[in-house]
Amino acid sequence: MGLPLFSAHGDPGPSFWHFAQSVGLSTSSGEHRADSSHATTVIAVRYQIGVVMVADRQATGNYIASRDVRKIEPADRCTALAISGSAARGLELLKIAQLSFEHYEKMTDSELSLEGKANYLSPIVQRNNLTSPLVVLPLLAGWDDSRQQGRIFEYDGAGGCYERLDFATIGSGSPFAEGTLRLGFRDDLDREAALELGALALYEAGDNDPATGGPDFVRNIFPMMVSIDADGFQELPASDVGERFAQINERRTQSRGLAGGSLR
Amino acid sequence: MTNYFYVSPEQLIKDRAEFAQKGIARGRSIVAAIYDKGVVLVAENPSASLNKISEVYDRIAFAGVGKYNEFDRLREAGIRWADSTGFTYSREDVDARALANYYAQHLGDMFTEGQKPLEVEILVAQLGSSLRPTKLYRVAYEGTISDEPRFAVLGGDAETIRDRFALSEAELEPLATTLKNAAAALAGPDRVLPAEDLEVGVLEDRGTRRTFQRLSDDQVKELLG
Numbered sequence: 001m002g003l004p005l006f007s008a009h010g011d012p013g014p015s016f017w018h019f020a021q022s023v024g025l026s027t028s029s030g031e032h033r034a035d036s037s038h039a040t041t042v043i044a045v046r047y048q049i050g051v052v053m054v055a056d057r058q059a060t061g062n063y064i065a066s067r068d069v070r071k072i073e074p075a076d077r078c079t080a081l082a083i084s085g086s087a088a089r090g091l092e093l094l095k096i097a098q099l100s101f102e103h104y105e106k107m108t109d110s111e112l113s114l115e116g117k118a119n120y121l122s123p124i125v126q127r128n129n130l131t132s133p134l135v136v137l138p139l140l141a142g143w144d145d146s147r148q149q150g151r152i153f154e155y156d157g158a159g160g161c162y163e164r165l166d167f168a169t170i171g172s173g174s175p176f177a178e179g180t181l182r183l184g185f186r187d188d189l190d191r192e193a194a195l196e197l198g199a200l201a202l203y204e205a206g207d208n209d210p211a212t213g214g215p216d217f218v219r220n221i222f223p224m225m226v227s228i229d230a231d232g233f234q235e236l237p238a239s240d241v242g243e244r245f246a247q248i249n250e251r252r253t254q255s256r257g258l259a260g261g262s263l264r
Numbered sequence: 265m266t267n268y269f270y271v272s273p274e275q276l277i278k279d280r281a282e283f284a285q286k287g288i289a290r291g292r293s294i295v296a297a298i299y300d301k302g303v304v305l306v307a308e309n310p311s312a313s314l315n316k317i318s319e320v321y322d323r324i325a326f327a328g329v330g331k332y333n334e335f336d337r338l339r340e341a342g343i344r345w346a347d348s349t350g351f352t353y354s355r356e357d358v359d360a361r362a363l364a365n366y367y368a369q370h371l372g373d374m375f376t377e378g379q380k381p382l383e384v385e386i387l388v389a390q391l392g393s394s395l396r397p398t399k400l401y402r403v404a405y406e407g408t409i410s411d412e413p414r415f416a417v418l419g420g421d422a423e424t425i426r427d428r429f430a431l432s433e434a435e436l437e438p439l440a441t442t443l444k445n446a447a448a449a450l451a452g453p454d455r456v457l458p459a460e461d462l463e464v465g466v467l468e469d470r471g472t473r474r475t476f477q478r479l480s481d482d483q484v485k486e487l488l489g
Contacts, residue, residue, distance in 0.1 A: 003366040
């Protein structure tokens with residue numbers, strides 16, 4: 001590619017996506033095989049001063065394609081983006097988002113607001129999902145510096161973007177995770193309590209949904225757990241996550257697989 | 265009927281060069297120098313928001329002097345080029361030399377074929393890695409590209425500033441010393457530039473992917489001592 005110069009009226013501005021479209025960089029949508037089961041569980045829970053996210057690691061088609069997929073990535077320092085649906089499209093969306101936020105920052109010397117980042121993804125999701133059977137649904141969570149709070153944005157298939165004030169889930173394991181979250185969510189959760197609730201919700205999803213991978217004690221592969229607050233995106237080390245799931249597992253073993261009418 | 269007058273190519277080039285030089289001389293200058301841990305770009309710029317120095321990519325920075333609207337468009341094109349190259353291939357395939365070449369071609373084209381030559385000079389700085397060396401590429405208004413070994417000066421008063429800086433800095437120094445020398449070279453013997461009138465950007469490894477950092481007035485003050 002040569003030097004991409006534009007006249008003032010044809011300039012795509014600081015949006016990388018619009019630029020990519022104007023020079024034909026973004027992918028086209030032709031005929032594809034429809035195989036987009038949203039085999040995943042990703043959970044985001046708000047707490048007092050941030051957001052916690054938990055995701056399983058399994059990629060499922062007609063069989064388990066991979067056991068150590070990363071479904072949450074930092075989109076920038078204070079924003080996390082999780083994906084469900086088509087892996088190829090999801091990873092592309094992730095790449096576009098990461099690049100776009102940085103691109104905007106370099107072009108304008110100022111950072112996009114969290115709401116700006118959430119809205120930016122809407123037309124990308126919309127265009128992908130309405131023109132291709134390879135559906136992708138992201139979940140965006142981050143620290144809003146102007147409001148001084150953690151915020152969660154979820155999307156529907158047509159690209160609609162909705163803020164969730166409590167928690168959000170995406171993927172096929174959602175109904176099971178959501179049940180736990182509904183019972184366990186409180187307004188005054190701290191980081192530790194939010195992590196605990198998120199882990200328990202993911203455990204439930206892994207237990208009930210065949211396409212969600214729970215903790216894998218055989219291979220020592222555990223779900224991803226991250227927190228985002230004013231200090232930025234932070235991923236919990238695998239040993240820490242492993243311990244949390246080992247505790248849940250231990251409790252469940254003792255009660256012979258039953259939650260027993262409580263959040264165990 | 266229109267009358268056409270013959271103008272010799274020599275005269276045309278001379279006129280265009282003079283025009284561009286005059287435009288560039290109206291603005292203030294920039295010093296870019298390699299220090300012991302990275303690259304520092306120092307611009308005399310009283311404006312806090314109309315920047316002359318910018319991040320382009322993980323290890324690449326841009327500086328421009330002359331007409332703001334002209335070099336800012338080149339800056340934007342550089343960021344777009346770098347981001348799309350990294351997107352298409354890999355982040356490590358984004359090379360400052362390729363970008364400097366595109367700038368040189370564009371400036372050369374505009375100099376000979378444009379309505380008027382661009383009144384700008386561009387610097388593309390690259391922080392070295394295991395793949396590529398630390399480099400300062402200077403691109404002049406007519407498309408001449410030069411690979412400056414230790415430091416580069418852009419702008420109208422470049423010769424004088426270059427001599428002053430070369431005298432004060434004989435070898436690679438720490439950031440504070442290089443910044444002091446650059447500020448003194450920009451200011452000249454008769455004045456002192458306050459931190460507010462300096463725009464400073466550095467490329468330095470801090471263990472993160474992006475190495476560019478814009479220094480605040482307070483940071484500059486502290487380094488100037």
